[in-house]
Amino acid sequence: LPAGGVSLRLCSTRVASEGVNKPVIDRIIRVDHAGEYGANRIYAGQMAVLGRSSAGPVIQQMWNQEKDHLKKFNELMVAYRVRPTVLLPFWNVAGFVLGAGSALLGKRGAMACTVAVEESISDHYNSQIRTLMEEDPEKYKELLQIIKQFRDDEREHHDIGLEHDAEAAPAYSVLKTAIQLGCKAAIFLSERI
């Protein structure tokens, strides 16, 4: 008896642009966009609490850099026609709450949060760089350059956080572990949903 379900390629009418590995690029851009968006909200929360304190200018400067990152990913998202994660409204609130909450623990708490998040993000960017290098460094040259630059910026934020006594924050290691676990979960979800 003939088996009915022949799988004709009927699903997508969209042509892949210049042989780009769409699923991989989709995930990368979606999760990075979500990450920068979340980072923006975290700094916004921190500024809401510590804006007028001595840490204000430092946080503001890091926030400005994150705004630039987000702008870049907005452009990439449109260029590659990538869908944003459906969890954006959630990251909006969660990011702000995390930023404000950590800032309420004081300047050191905010810096500890920064250290934790920036470490997660730079590790995550590193693994993306590895993935793209394995795929085809030439084809993804522009994207690789951008991610490398951003990874360096996040690393710098991480170091700034350490310079500003992040490790002296109350319950530093617990805080750091908890925040990094949250980041891992956020990354996992944003890649897929």
Place this chain on the structure above:
Amino acid sequence: VRCQLSPPRRPFQASAVLRRVSDEEKKEPLASSSQQQFDSHPADHQPEQGPQGPRPSYTGQGGQESEDYESEEQLQHRILTAALEFVPEHGWSAEAIAEGAKTLGLSVAAAGMFHSDGSELILHFVSQCNTKLSELLEQEQKLVQLGEAEKKPTDQFLRDAVEVRLRMLIPYIEKWPQALSILLLPHNIPSSLNLLTSMIDDIWHYAGDQSTDFNWYTRRAVLTGIYNTTELVMMQDSSPDFEETWRFLENRVADAMNMGNTANQVQSTGEAVVQGLMGAAVTVSNAETSRAVR
């Protein structure tokens, strides 16, 4: 006589039954029949003949292909395209596919390659329509970029795109309700949903949507709703050239545009109210402070 069956691409594939026994022969030019070692069946110079004996394989082997090489998938697409002409008469069914196969000179048994409910025929048709729509939108975009055409306002763009796409159903409108119900069968839902969402995404892309926040979802959900409801209205429309449908479409698109405006208005009103309350609170606290000082 060499009796070598090439391994079927997929097990239990119906077309294996239709395969010629000595597949190797396909590599040599079909003109030189004397070289061929066919079995007792009448020599077929063309790959496709009337319903006599097994059909030749098109999946190819060892990377060697004659000029008539065609993948199985391409053959299936050709059969389905040919079958469309018989849909108004036979509906979306195996009969239409069989008739289509006949016009290509294939056996009606070729219809056995497909599901008996006509699913692949419908999905093929939808996919074809979506591709046509994308091409039209792409051309339109090029004209605008070259300055040879005016850029349409969003509501008109959406209206025109949906109308163009729905008009492709007109030749098959009698049988389209049947097609819609088949597309809703559980085993078809992933494919039909995929086709629908990529079409809607295409329309928004060419309409110039650049949202990177939750609006991305809202806009697509709204347009999907407009498309689906207009399609249903079209099924029951008996007005000349479906005027009622296009009027319905115009109204729904206008509603959607208003919704956007209303949302903005609600937000700015809310912000204004909050500012007003904050101002009031500050005034009261100042008044209290100055009273306390006196």
